[in-house]
Amino acid sequence: MxxxxxxxxxxxxxxxxxxxxxxxxxxxxxxxxxxxxxxxxxxxxxxxxxxxxxxxxxxxxxxxxxxxxxxxxxxxxxxxxxxxxxxxxxxxxxxxxxxxxxxxxxxxxxxxxxxxxxxxxxxxxxxxxxxxxxxxxxxxxxxxxxxxxxxxxxxxxxxxxxxxxxxxxxxxxxxxxxxxxxxxxxxxxxxxxxxxxxxxxxxxxxxxxxxxxxxxxxxxxxxxxxxxxxxxxxxxxxxxxxxxxxxxxxxxxxxxxxxxxxxxxxxxxxxxxxxxxxxxxxxxxxxxxxxxxxxxxxxxxxxxxxxxxxxxxxxxxxxxxxxxxxxxxxxxxxxxxxxxxxxLPDLTAGQVSQLGAAIAPRLPEATPLVHRLTYGHPWSVLRTQRAAARLLERPDAQDRLRGILDSGPLVRDPGGAGGSPAPPTLGQEALRYLTQGMDAEQLAGLVTCAAARDMESAVNSGLLEGFSPRLRETLLEDTAERLWMVPPLSEDAGTRGGRGSGYLPADGPAAHPRRLPGSHVLQPWLRLLLTRELAAREEGGPHPDWDTAHQRMLAWHADRPGHELAVPHHTLALGRVDEVVTALRLSLGGLPTEAWLYELYAVTAAPMREPVVLTEPASHRADRLARDLAPEAYGKHRSLALLVTSLWLAVDPRNRLPSARPELNFTISASFRDLALHADANSAVLRSEAARYEARTT
Structure with a gap:
């Protein structure tokens, strides 16, 4: 039967x-x-x-x-x-x-x-x-x-x-x-x-x-x-x-x-x-x-x-x-x-937890990480959960979970020694699976497009210069037909380990005057895997490397009215934190504070070349990035510089561990409260934003 x-x-x-x-x-x-x-x-x-x-x-x-x-x-x-x-x-x-x-x-x-x-x-x-x-x-x-x-x-x-x-x-x-x-x-x-x-x-x-x-x-x-x-x-x-x-x-x-x-x-x-x-x-x-x-x-x-x-x-x-x-x-x-x-719907956080409970007793503890990484893609959820189940029983589980995308295969190949190619990591296996059916040029083009916030900008700019005319003409349509394009996420505290989603005003006097277009974007899990490939490209190769891709996007947006928020987005991706902090400090005094929060989250959603460093806690790294990449801003506007680097790191859920109380949340909350005391802004709004990152006991 x-x-x-x-x-x-x-x-x-x-x-x-x-x-x-x-x-x-x-x-x-x-x-x-x-x-x-x-x-x-x-x-x-x-x-x-x-x-x-x-x-x-x-x-x-x-x-x-x-x-x-x-x-x-x-x-x-x-x-x-x-x-x-x-x-x-x-x-x-x-x-x-x-x-x-x-x-x-x-x-x-x-x-x-x-x-x-x-x-x-x-x-x-x-x-x-x-x-x-x-x-x-x-x-x-x-x-x-x-x-x-x-x-x-x-x-x-x-x-x-x-x-x-x-x-x-x-x-x-x-x-x-x-x-x-x-x-x-x-x-x-x-x-x-x-x-x-x-x-x-x-x-x-x-x-x-x-x-x-x-x-x-x-x-x-x-x-x-x-x-x-x-x-x-x-x-x-x-x-x-x-x-x-x-x-x-x-x-x-x-x-x-x-x-x-x-x-x-x-x-x-x-x-x-x-x-x-x-x-x-x-x-x-x-x-x-x-x-x-x-x-x-x-x-x-x-x-x-x-x-x-x-x-x-x-x-x-x-x-x-x-x-x-x-x-x-x-x-x-x-x-x-x-x-x-x-x-077909993707899995909700509750459904991810339900699946995890059937795999291993402690796996529901990793639900926030698994769900925020994969955004509920069923195959990816199961693969990531199985990888996480092996790591949770170890004493250094939190550190190992941060490196989950570089973890080895679930089943070791006994014949893998002696010069054989190394087995794929979880991240490599996932990218191969998700992009199956694409030829080498299509995949290279998609990796390049991962530098752009949305696919329309990637295709309309000169980002795909050097690729074949056929690819430039069909990549957008092909990606959409493969169902990998989704409406843009609501960027606010909810995407950085805090509470709330979609609460920033979309219209009215407190809304941002130059909101981002609603163009569809790459599904975040796929984009994360693609940006890892982009970051690994060497300078002078056949396709644009990280710096070249983001510089092309920055120059294209800078020449177009209405694209003002995209400029600091790519500036941050290039590591020019001092410029970004300076721009955000100026807009803090000229915008309603709710509109400024929208700008802050939109800019700090930029991808990072190396989002996770296993040897350094995320909160320590936020401080180091602010000191190293924004020395002038760190000396004069330390709380804002720390807020920018902390939110930038918090884009990646691997930096938001442990799940019960992400370590970055304390830094983000403290930075918002310090801004509320000293900045020329609506302190009540900034204190409310700080509270979104604070743990509640009742």
């Missing part, structure tokens, strides 16, 4: 959506044949898409359910339909089995081993009839039942290939009694003559001839006709007396539709669905609920949205039938409205 899939965290709304579409009717409150969206679960590599599909398929296993992974093999659309039909035909508990007579007889006709006499139509029809009788004969008896059961178990989610067209046609006919088999077969054959002047057998002979043609148009016609037969069989099985008792739609889960022509298959099904609805409006929608998964938005043809991925994507927590249906235009221009793209 297959294992019960573990329920992925945060999937409640998606489960409700799928169940709502899966159940055909509830006491007459809605039509059983109402339109069904193609639900596409979008998520970056490692977001749990496959686990979600397996869980949804298990939940629906009391009714006909099938699956296919397009990464396993590249199949033609009719071959995918045949495999899905086979899986759907397996008997589900408390459900009468489904039969696919139209598709079955089409499969007999396109069997590569069947060669008909093209010069003698009557002989060809006789050969075809004989092949059909042979398929029905093979379908009877215990041998077919045993093979069907064995293949069904192996092909639970469509990973293991099932037999070819001829044998598969026989398997689709198994279990049908002799009397019913005659009726089923007749309906399957006669369907090929509907709407055509040719008799059914002649149409099937023509189908056989097309299946052996090398003309792409013939191949497309074969795919289209057999996929139409697949949908027609499903509609017939749920209509009239045959549909009595069928209170669930058929669920098909399709993994990796961005590979192996998955999108092509679904696009064809939707074209056929629309054609069948137009031909018979009273027949409603076919009873096929498709839930697919993809790691790129490129796999979904629509509907269009002006966002960075060019696709309307609904958050996973908001997914519902009404959310999809309400967005359908009154007069759709194309078939894109059938697609419903849903983004």
């Amino acid at each position: 297959p294992d019960v899939p573990i329920r992925p965290l945060g999937l409640e709304a998606v489960e409700t959506l799928v169940r709502d579409c899966w159940v055909r009717a509830r006491q007459g409150t809605r039509r059983a044949d109402r339109p069904l969206p193609v639900v596409v679960l979008l998520g970056r590599h490692g977001s749990g898409k496959t686990a979600a599909l397996e869980h949804l398929a298990h939940r629906a296993s009391t009714a006909p359910t099938a699956g296919h992974d397009f990464a396993a093999a590249t199949l033609r659309p009719h071959e995918v339909a045949a495999r899905l039909a086979f899986r759907l035909s397996l008997k589900a508990p408390h459900q009468r089995p489904l039969h696919f007579p139209r598709l079955t007889h089409g499969l007999v006709a396109v069997d590569p081993e069947l060669r008909l006499d093209a010069n003698n139509p009557e002989h060809a029809k006789h050969q075809l009839s004989k092949a059909m009788r042979s398929a029905r004969k093979r379908a009877a008896g215990p041998a077919a039942d045993a093979l069907s059961e064995a293949v069904g178990l192996l092909n639970d989610i469509g990973v293991i290939p099932v037999p070819g067209a001829g044998l598969l046609a026989s398997l689709l006919l198994r279990g049908i009694g002799p009397r019913l088999l005659s009726t089923v077969s007749r309906s399957g054959v006669e369907w090929y003559g509907e709407g055509s002047p040719a008799e059914p057998l002649a149409a099937l002979v023509a189908l056989n001839e097309r299946s052996r043609s090398e003309d792409p148009a013939d191949a497309e016609r074969v795919d289209r006709l057999l996929c139409e037969a697949f949908l027609a069989d499903l509609r017939a099985a749920h209509a009239g007396r045959q549909g009595l008792g069928r209170d669930r739609n058929c669920l098909v889960v399709l993994d990796n539709i961005d590979r192996g022509d998955g999108t092509r298959f679904l696009t064809l099904l939707l074209e056929l669905r629309e054609a069948l609805i137009q031909a018979a409006p009273d027949g409603g929608c076919d009873p096929l609920l498709v839930v697919a998964a993809s790691s790129t938005a490129r796999a979904v043809p629509g509907p269009f949205d002006p966002g960075p991925a060019g696709l309307r994507i609904s958050p996973g927590e908001r997914a519902s039938y009404d959310d999809w249906h309400d967005a359908v235009p009154a007069s759709p221009a194309d078939a894109s409205w059938w697609w419903y793209a849903v983004r």
